[in-house]
Each structure stands twice: as structure tokens, then as C-alpha cells.
Amino acid sequence: MRILYHLPLSPYARKVRLALNEKRIPFELRVERVWERRDEFMDMNPAGTVPVLAEENGLVLADSYAICEYLDEAYPELPLLGRTLAERAEVRRLVSWFDGKFAREVTANLYYEKQMKRLMGRGNPDAAALRAGYANLKPHLDYLGWLAETRLWLAGNFLSLADLTAAAHLSALDYIGDIDWTVNDAAKDWYARVKSRPGFRPLLADRVSGVNPPPHYADLDF
Incomplete structure (x- = not known):
């Protein structure tokens, strides 16, 4: 295995x-x-x-x-990077956006400060980093919401690695209660579709010692 x-x-x-x-x-x-x-x-x-x-x-x-x-x-039977050159370029761009820009501006300031520092014994969260993370989150949700409003999925008409990357970052932050889903309905609706997929359910069952997720975390209908 x-x-x-x-x-x-x-x-x-x-x-x-x-x-x-x-x-x-x-x-x-x-x-x-x-x-x-x-x-x-x-x-x-x-x-x-x-x-x-x-x-x-x-x-x-x-x-x-x-x-x-x-x-x-x-395992090409169910492609996640797209089939055409244009599709693959757009998927890669968005994966880079969420694994790079979003990770630096949001994930590192919230998930690392609130979760990883505790696990690694590196002290308390930095208040300035938390403020920056929360401030940066809204424009990222707005951009995600714009993508969700103008396309069927983030990179186009197919579920792709772009959706999985964005959802992976957001789900980690959602677990620690750091996302206000009321700020962008389109982003919330997109995330509800992604987390309703069968492949997402094992993540919703995750539990971390000392940290309980908010009630909506595993609720497919929010």
C-alpha cells in the first residue's frame, strides 16, 4: 500500500x-x-x-x-491539470496563487501562528501576523468569489487541482475557525460544492488534539 x-x-x-x-x-x-x-x-x-x-x-x-x-x-484517467495547454496553464497559475501568494499572506499568518507554533513549541502567536492574515483574507476571498461567479470551477469548466489547492488551504483555516464565510457568498457556495464531494469527507472527519472545529466545519450545507 x-x-x-x-x-x-x-x-x-x-x-x-x-x-x-x-x-x-x-x-x-x-x-x-x-x-x-x-x-x-x-x-x-x-x-x-x-x-x-x-x-x-x-x-x-x-x-x-x-x-x-x-x-x-x-494516473491520467481523471485529469486534474486540464487537457489543453491553455487549461493547464490556468490551473498551474491558480495553484501557484494559492500555494504561493495566499500561503504567504494568509496561511502563514494564521495557520502557522495559531497551530504550528503550538505544536513546535515556538511560543504564542504574533499579534501583528494575525492582524495581517485576517486583513489579507478578505481580498483573497473576493478574488475566489469572482472566479466562482465567472466560471463553473475556479480554472474553467472542470474541477481541477486549482479547486483542490484553494480548498485545502481554506479547509485548514476553517478548522481553526478563521474564516468568516459571510463576507462572500460566491466563495462560500463554491466551497460548499467542493466539500460536498465524496473525496473531501475524510478531511471533514479529521480532528486535532486540543483544537475543536466550529460546528459548520463538517456541515455540508453550512
């Missing part, structure tokens, strides 16, 4: 979990406490980050984008 090393609220690990689920590829989850820097794990990924995917044939892959590109090429 292939193994995915992860942390339950890691947006990057969640993205790979969603991709595997959408493609109906069986896998086993193993929690990796990256701050422990296990020798065996560091041998698999010297960067010391999750996700890491260990295939049954011994192939080990690190980095969420590299893993998702591999999955789309190795």
Missing part, C-alpha cells in the same frame, strides 16, 4: 489527499511530526516537510506540487 506522510491540517498534505481521493487511488495515511526530524523521514525528504508519498514500488516523492504532477501523469 502506498503511504502518504502528512499532518492533518497541513494544506499541502490536504491537497495531495484530495487529489488521491478524486483519482480514487488507495493510500494509507501516516502522521509525521516534522519537528522531530526523524532520520528515516529526513532521508526521504531532506526539506523535512510534508507531504511525502511513498509508492509501493519504492519510489518516494516529496513536495505537494511534484506529487500532484506525478499523479496526473501516472
Whole structure:
């Protein structure tokens, strides 16, 4: 059985979990406490980050984008990167937006400060970082809402890795109660569609010690 090393609220690990689920590829989850820097794990990924995917044939892959590109090429029956050059370029642009710009401006200021610092024993959240994260979140939700209003899915007429990437980041923040879904109805409606998919349900069942999600977290109808 292939193994995915992860942390339950890691947006990057969640993205790979969603991709595997959408493609109906069986896998086993193993929690990796990256701050422990296990020798065996560091041998698999010297960067010391999750996700890491260990295939049954011994192939080990690190980095969420590299893993998702591999999955789309190795299991092409249900493509998540699009079929045309234009589609693939747009999917990649949006994946970069959420894994890069959104992650720097929002995820790092909220998820890292409130969750990862606690796990790693690095003190209390930085108040300035939290303020920046909350301030940055609204324009990102507005942009996501605009995409959802003008397209069937974020990158076009098909569910893609762009949707899974955005949902992975938002679901981690939603778990810790940091998203006010009333600020953009289109973004909320899009997220409700994504989290209603069968492949999303395992993420909604995640629970983290010491942190309880808000009541709406696992509610498919909000």
C-alpha cells in the first residue's frame, strides 16, 4: 500500500489527499511530526516537510506540487491539470496563487501562528501576523468569489487541482475557525460544492488534539 506522510491540517498534505481521493487511488495515511526530524523521514525528504508519498514500488516523492504532477501523469484517467495547454496553464497559475501568494499572506499568518507554533513549541502567536492574515483574507476571498461567479470551477469548466489547492488551504483555516464565510457568498457556495464531494469527507472527519472545529466545519450545507 502506498503511504502518504502528512499532518492533518497541513494544506499541502490536504491537497495531495484530495487529489488521491478524486483519482480514487488507495493510500494509507501516516502522521509525521516534522519537528522531530526523524532520520528515516529526513532521508526521504531532506526539506523535512510534508507531504511525502511513498509508492509501493519504492519510489518516494516529496513536495505537494511534484506529487500532484506525478499523479496526473501516472494516473491520467481523471485529469486534474486540464487537457489543453491553455487549461493547464490556468490551473498551474491558480495553484501557484494559492500555494504561493495566499500561503504567504494568509496561511502563514494564521495557520502557522495559531497551530504550528503550538505544536513546535515556538511560543504564542504574533499579534501583528494575525492582524495581517485576517486583513489579507478578505481580498483573497473576493478574488475566489469572482472566479466562482465567472466560471463553473475556479480554472474553467472542470474541477481541477486549482479547486483542490484553494480548498485545502481554506479547509485548514476553517478548522481553526478563521474564516468568516459571510463576507462572500460566491466563495462560500463554491466551497460548499467542493466539500460536498465524496473525496473531501475524510478531511471533514479529521480532528486535532486540543483544537475543536466550529460546528459548520463538517456541515455540508453550512
